Amino acid sequence: xxxxxxxxxxxxxxxxxxxxxxxxxxxxxxxxxxxxxxxxxxxxxxxxxxxxxxxxxxxxxxxxxxxxxxxxxxxxxxxxxxxxxxxxxxxxxxxxxxxxxxxxxxxxxxxxxxxxxxxxxxxxxxxxxxxxxxxxxxxxxxxxxxxxxxxxxxxxxxxxxxxxxxxxxxxxxxxxxxxxxxxxxxxxxxxxx
Amino acid sequence: xxxxxxxxxxxxxxxxxxxxxxxxxxxxxxxxxxxxxxxxxxxxxxxxxxxxxxxxxxxxxxxxxxxxxxxxxxxxxxxxxxxxxxxxxx
Numbered sequence: 001x002x003x004x005x006x007x008x009x010x011x012x013x014x015x016x017x018x019x020x021x022x023x024x025x026x027x028x029x030x031x032x033x034x035x036x037x038x039x040x041x042x043x044x045x046x047x048x049x050x051x052x053x054x055x056x057x058x059x060x061x062x063x064x065x066x067x068x069x070x071x072x073x074x075x076x077x078x079x080x081x082x083x084x085x086x087x088x089x090x091x092x093x094x095x096x097x098x099x100x101x102x103x104x105x106x107x108x109x110x111x112x113x114x115x116x117x118x119x120x121x122x123x124x125x126x127x128x129x130x131x132x133x134x135x136x137x138x139x140x141x142x143x144x145x146x147x148x149x150x151x152x153x154x155x156x157x158x159x160x161x162x163x164x165x166x167x168x169x170x171x172x173x174x175x176x177x178x179x180x181x182x183x184x185x186x187x188x189x190x191x192x193x
Numbered sequence: 194x195x196x197x198x199x200x201x202x203x204x205x206x207x208x209x210x211x212x213x214x215x216x217x218x219x220x221x222x223x224x225x226x227x228x229x230x231x232x233x234x235x236x237x238x239x240x241x242x243x244x245x246x247x248x249x250x251x252x253x254x255x256x257x258x259x260x261x262x263x264x265x266x267x268x269x270x271x272x273x274x275x276x277x278x279x280x281x282x283x
Binding site: 100101104107108111112114115137138141145 | 195207210211214222224225226227237238273
Protein backbone atom coordinates (compact mmCIF):
# COMPACT_ATOMS: atom_id res chain seq x y z
CA UNK A 1 0.00 0.00 0.00
CA UNK A 2 1.45 3.34 -1.09
CA UNK A 3 1.04 6.07 1.53
CA UNK A 4 0.50 9.78 1.03
CA UNK A 5 0.55 12.10 4.04
CA UNK A 6 -1.41 15.22 3.05
CA UNK A 7 -2.26 16.37 6.57
CA UNK A 8 -1.95 20.14 6.88
CA UNK A 9 -2.18 20.60 3.11
CA UNK A 10 -4.89 22.84 1.67
CA UNK A 11 -7.01 21.70 -1.27
CA UNK A 12 -6.23 20.85 -4.02
CA UNK A 13 -2.80 19.64 -2.76
CA UNK A 14 -4.08 16.31 -1.30
CA UNK A 15 -5.63 15.44 -4.68
CA UNK A 16 -2.49 16.48 -6.59
CA UNK A 17 -0.28 14.34 -4.29
CA UNK A 18 -2.60 11.35 -4.72
CA UNK A 19 -2.86 11.91 -8.46
CA UNK A 20 0.95 11.68 -8.70
CA UNK A 21 0.77 8.22 -7.06
CA UNK A 22 -1.96 7.11 -9.51
CA UNK A 23 0.15 8.32 -12.43
CA UNK A 24 3.08 6.27 -11.05
CA UNK A 25 0.90 3.19 -11.41
CA UNK A 26 0.19 2.61 -7.69
CA UNK A 27 -2.91 0.42 -7.41
CA UNK A 28 -3.52 0.79 -3.66
CA UNK A 29 -3.05 4.19 -2.10
CA UNK A 30 -3.73 5.41 1.42
CA UNK A 31 -3.95 9.19 1.78
CA UNK A 32 -4.10 10.93 5.15
CA UNK A 33 -5.94 14.28 5.29
CA UNK A 34 -7.31 16.44 8.09
CA UNK A 35 -10.53 17.91 6.73
CA UNK A 36 -13.82 16.63 5.27
CA UNK A 37 -13.54 18.77 2.10
CA UNK A 38 -10.34 16.93 1.15
CA UNK A 39 -12.12 13.58 1.67
CA UNK A 40 -14.90 14.66 -0.72
CA UNK A 41 -12.39 15.85 -3.31
CA UNK A 42 -10.40 12.60 -3.06
CA UNK A 43 -13.59 10.54 -3.44
CA UNK A 44 -14.56 12.40 -6.61
CA UNK A 45 -11.01 12.08 -7.93
CA UNK A 46 -10.94 8.32 -7.20
CA UNK A 47 -14.20 7.76 -9.09
CA UNK A 48 -12.91 9.76 -12.06
CA UNK A 49 -9.82 7.54 -12.49
CA UNK A 50 -11.52 4.18 -11.86
CA UNK A 51 -10.50 3.60 -8.23
CA UNK A 52 -12.76 2.58 -5.36
CA UNK A 53 -12.57 4.70 -2.23
CA UNK A 54 -13.23 4.26 1.47
CA UNK A 55 -12.62 6.67 4.30
CA UNK A 56 -12.28 6.42 8.05
CA UNK A 57 -11.93 9.17 10.61
CA UNK A 58 -10.02 8.99 13.86
CA UNK A 59 -9.15 11.98 16.06
CA UNK A 60 -9.68 14.44 13.21
CA UNK A 61 -7.46 12.50 10.80
CA UNK A 62 -9.17 10.96 7.78
CA UNK A 63 -7.65 7.92 6.11
CA UNK A 64 -8.84 7.63 2.51
CA UNK A 65 -8.04 4.30 0.86
CA UNK A 66 -8.09 4.15 -2.94
CA UNK A 67 -7.93 0.83 -4.80
CA UNK A 68 -7.82 0.32 -8.53
CA UNK A 69 -11.14 -1.15 -9.67
CA UNK A 70 -10.56 -3.61 -12.55
CA UNK A 71 -14.25 -3.38 -13.52
CA UNK A 72 -14.42 0.41 -13.60
CA UNK A 73 -15.39 2.02 -16.85
CA UNK A 74 -13.17 5.07 -16.81
CA UNK A 75 -14.55 6.23 -20.16
CA UNK A 76 -17.97 6.71 -18.56
CA UNK A 77 -16.70 8.19 -15.29
CA UNK A 78 -17.31 11.86 -14.70
CA UNK A 79 -14.08 13.77 -15.26
CA UNK A 80 -12.60 15.19 -12.09
CA UNK A 81 -13.12 18.90 -11.99
CA UNK A 82 -11.02 21.02 -9.71
CA UNK A 83 -13.69 22.86 -7.74
CA UNK A 84 -11.22 24.38 -5.31
CA UNK A 85 -11.25 28.15 -5.15
CA UNK A 86 -9.53 30.89 -3.24
CA UNK A 87 -10.25 34.43 -2.11
CA UNK A 88 -7.69 37.23 -2.26
CA UNK A 89 -9.05 39.97 0.00
CA UNK A 90 -7.36 43.37 0.02
CA UNK A 91 -10.15 45.57 1.38
CA UNK A 92 -12.05 45.73 4.66
CA UNK A 93 -15.31 46.38 2.81
CA UNK A 94 -16.97 45.57 -0.51
CA UNK A 95 -17.06 48.53 -2.88
CA UNK A 96 -16.19 52.13 -2.14
CA UNK A 97 -19.27 54.31 -2.75
CA UNK A 98 -20.42 54.09 0.88
CA UNK A 99 -18.34 52.71 3.77
CA UNK A 100 -21.28 51.59 5.92
CA UNK A 101 -22.89 49.67 3.06
CA UNK A 102 -19.47 48.21 2.19
CA UNK A 103 -18.96 46.96 5.76
CA UNK A 104 -22.45 45.41 5.80
CA UNK A 105 -21.77 43.67 2.50
CA UNK A 106 -18.45 42.19 3.62
CA UNK A 107 -19.99 40.91 6.87
CA UNK A 108 -22.74 39.20 4.86
CA UNK A 109 -20.21 37.92 2.32
CA UNK A 110 -18.14 36.04 4.91
CA UNK A 111 -21.27 34.78 6.71
CA UNK A 112 -22.63 33.40 3.43
CA UNK A 113 -19.34 31.62 2.71
CA UNK A 114 -19.92 29.55 5.85
CA UNK A 115 -23.23 28.38 4.35
CA UNK A 116 -21.77 27.22 1.03
CA UNK A 117 -21.50 23.56 0.02
CA UNK A 118 -18.06 24.24 -1.46
CA UNK A 119 -16.34 26.73 0.83
CA UNK A 120 -13.08 28.31 -0.37
CA UNK A 121 -9.87 26.34 0.16
CA UNK A 122 -7.81 29.43 0.84
CA UNK A 123 -8.61 32.96 2.03
CA UNK A 124 -5.67 35.36 1.94
CA UNK A 125 -5.79 38.86 3.47
CA UNK A 126 -3.50 41.65 2.31
CA UNK A 127 -3.26 45.44 2.75
CA UNK A 128 -6.31 46.75 4.69
CA UNK A 129 -7.99 43.34 4.30
CA UNK A 130 -5.82 42.22 7.27
CA UNK A 131 -8.01 44.35 9.55
CA UNK A 132 -10.88 41.89 9.13
CA UNK A 133 -9.38 38.90 11.02
CA UNK A 134 -8.13 41.35 13.69
CA UNK A 135 -10.95 43.76 14.44
CA UNK A 136 -14.24 42.48 13.01
CA UNK A 137 -15.73 39.98 15.47
CA UNK A 138 -18.45 38.77 13.12
CA UNK A 139 -15.92 38.00 10.40
CA UNK A 140 -13.56 36.34 12.91
CA UNK A 141 -16.46 34.03 13.87
CA UNK A 142 -17.17 33.26 10.19
CA UNK A 143 -13.48 32.56 9.52
CA UNK A 144 -13.30 30.18 12.50
CA UNK A 145 -16.30 28.25 11.12
CA UNK A 146 -14.63 28.09 7.69
CA UNK A 147 -11.34 26.89 9.24
CA UNK A 148 -13.24 24.03 10.91
CA UNK A 149 -14.43 23.06 7.42
CA UNK A 150 -10.85 23.01 6.10
CA UNK A 151 -10.33 26.54 4.77
CA UNK A 152 -6.79 27.83 5.16
CA UNK A 153 -6.74 31.47 6.34
CA UNK A 154 -3.52 33.35 5.55
CA UNK A 155 -2.76 36.89 6.69
CA UNK A 156 0.01 39.11 5.29
CA UNK A 157 2.57 39.66 8.08
CA UNK A 158 4.05 42.75 6.40
CA UNK A 159 0.59 44.36 6.34
CA UNK A 160 -0.15 43.49 10.00
CA UNK A 161 3.19 45.03 10.92
CA UNK A 162 2.51 48.16 8.85
CA UNK A 163 -0.82 48.82 10.58
CA UNK A 164 0.65 47.89 14.02
CA UNK A 165 -2.00 45.22 14.63
CA UNK A 166 0.08 42.00 14.63
CA UNK A 167 -0.87 41.30 18.25
CA UNK A 168 -4.58 41.74 17.45
CA UNK A 169 -4.83 38.86 14.96
CA UNK A 170 -7.63 36.56 16.16
CA UNK A 171 -7.49 33.73 13.62
CA UNK A 172 -5.46 32.48 10.67
CA UNK A 173 -1.76 32.15 10.05
CA UNK A 174 0.69 35.01 9.60
CA UNK A 175 2.16 34.50 6.16
CA UNK A 176 4.20 36.12 3.40
CA UNK A 177 3.94 36.95 -0.32
CA UNK A 178 5.53 33.64 -1.45
CA UNK A 179 3.24 31.35 0.55
CA UNK A 180 0.13 33.41 -0.19
CA UNK A 181 0.70 33.47 -3.94
CA UNK A 182 1.50 29.74 -4.02
CA UNK A 183 -1.66 28.86 -2.08
CA UNK A 184 -4.01 31.24 -3.92
CA UNK A 185 -2.87 30.21 -7.40
CA UNK A 186 -2.88 26.46 -6.62
CA UNK A 187 -6.70 26.54 -6.59
CA UNK A 188 -8.92 26.10 -9.65
CA UNK A 189 -10.37 29.61 -9.36
CA UNK A 190 -9.58 32.80 -7.52
CA UNK A 191 -11.99 35.54 -6.42
CA UNK A 192 -10.68 39.00 -5.69
CA UNK A 193 -12.49 40.96 -2.95
CA UNK B 194 -21.07 26.12 13.93
CA UNK B 195 -24.30 26.55 11.96
CA UNK B 196 -27.23 27.62 14.09
CA UNK B 197 -30.40 25.66 13.35
CA UNK B 198 -32.76 27.83 15.42
CA UNK B 199 -32.58 31.59 15.60
CA UNK B 200 -34.56 34.82 15.58
CA UNK B 201 -33.83 37.25 12.76
CA UNK B 202 -35.14 40.72 11.92
CA UNK B 203 -35.63 41.87 8.33
CA UNK B 204 -36.22 45.45 7.26
CA UNK B 205 -38.27 47.49 4.82
CA UNK B 206 -35.19 49.33 3.58
CA UNK B 207 -31.40 49.27 3.82
CA UNK B 208 -31.15 52.42 5.93
CA UNK B 209 -33.43 50.93 8.62
CA UNK B 210 -31.25 47.80 8.64
CA UNK B 211 -28.17 49.90 9.28
CA UNK B 212 -29.88 52.06 11.90
CA UNK B 213 -31.04 48.91 13.71
CA UNK B 214 -27.48 47.65 13.96
CA UNK B 215 -26.44 50.84 15.74
CA UNK B 216 -29.31 50.46 18.23
CA UNK B 217 -28.85 46.74 18.88
CA UNK B 218 -25.05 46.35 18.84
CA UNK B 219 -24.37 47.94 22.27
CA UNK B 220 -26.78 45.46 23.87
CA UNK B 221 -26.66 42.28 21.75
CA UNK B 222 -24.03 40.23 19.94
CA UNK B 223 -25.75 40.49 16.55
CA UNK B 224 -24.75 38.96 13.20
CA UNK B 225 -25.44 40.78 9.94
CA UNK B 226 -26.69 38.25 7.38
CA UNK B 227 -28.25 38.33 3.93
CA UNK B 228 -32.05 38.21 4.19
CA UNK B 229 -33.15 34.57 4.16
CA UNK B 230 -34.28 33.22 0.81
CA UNK B 231 -37.61 32.28 2.39
CA UNK B 232 -38.31 35.97 3.17
CA UNK B 233 -39.20 37.87 0.02
CA UNK B 234 -40.62 41.25 0.93
CA UNK B 235 -37.64 42.90 2.57
CA UNK B 236 -34.35 44.57 1.82
CA UNK B 237 -31.29 42.34 1.49
CA UNK B 238 -29.77 43.01 4.94
CA UNK B 239 -31.08 41.24 8.05
CA UNK B 240 -29.92 41.05 11.64
CA UNK B 241 -29.63 37.66 13.34
CA UNK B 242 -30.10 37.83 17.10
CA UNK B 243 -27.96 35.83 19.53
CA UNK B 244 -29.46 32.79 21.25
CA UNK B 245 -32.58 33.90 23.14
CA UNK B 246 -36.24 32.98 23.68
CA UNK B 247 -39.22 34.49 21.88
CA UNK B 248 -40.04 36.96 24.64
CA UNK B 249 -36.48 38.29 24.58
CA UNK B 250 -36.49 38.46 20.77
CA UNK B 251 -39.72 40.51 20.80
CA UNK B 252 -38.17 42.83 23.41
CA UNK B 253 -35.09 43.24 21.20
CA UNK B 254 -37.25 44.05 18.16
CA UNK B 255 -39.36 46.52 20.15
CA UNK B 256 -36.21 48.25 21.43
CA UNK B 257 -35.65 49.45 17.86
CA UNK B 258 -38.45 51.98 18.36
CA UNK B 259 -39.34 51.70 14.69
CA UNK B 260 -42.81 51.89 13.20
CA UNK B 261 -44.57 48.63 12.45
CA UNK B 262 -44.09 47.76 8.81
CA UNK B 263 -40.48 48.97 8.85
CA UNK B 264 -39.24 45.64 10.22
CA UNK B 265 -40.38 42.05 10.73
CA UNK B 266 -39.21 39.52 13.30
CA UNK B 267 -38.92 35.89 12.17
CA UNK B 268 -38.10 32.57 13.83
CA UNK B 269 -36.01 30.32 11.56
CA UNK B 270 -35.69 26.60 12.20
CA UNK B 271 -33.71 23.91 10.38
CA UNK B 272 -30.48 23.84 8.38
CA UNK B 273 -29.96 25.90 5.23
CA UNK B 274 -31.42 23.22 2.96
CA UNK B 275 -34.52 22.50 5.07
CA UNK B 276 -35.45 25.75 6.69
CA UNK B 277 -38.82 26.86 7.97
CA UNK B 278 -39.36 30.52 8.65
CA UNK B 279 -42.24 31.78 10.76
CA UNK B 280 -43.21 35.46 11.05
CA UNK B 281 -43.65 36.54 14.68
CA UNK B 282 -46.41 39.09 15.26
CA UNK B 283 -45.50 41.82 17.71
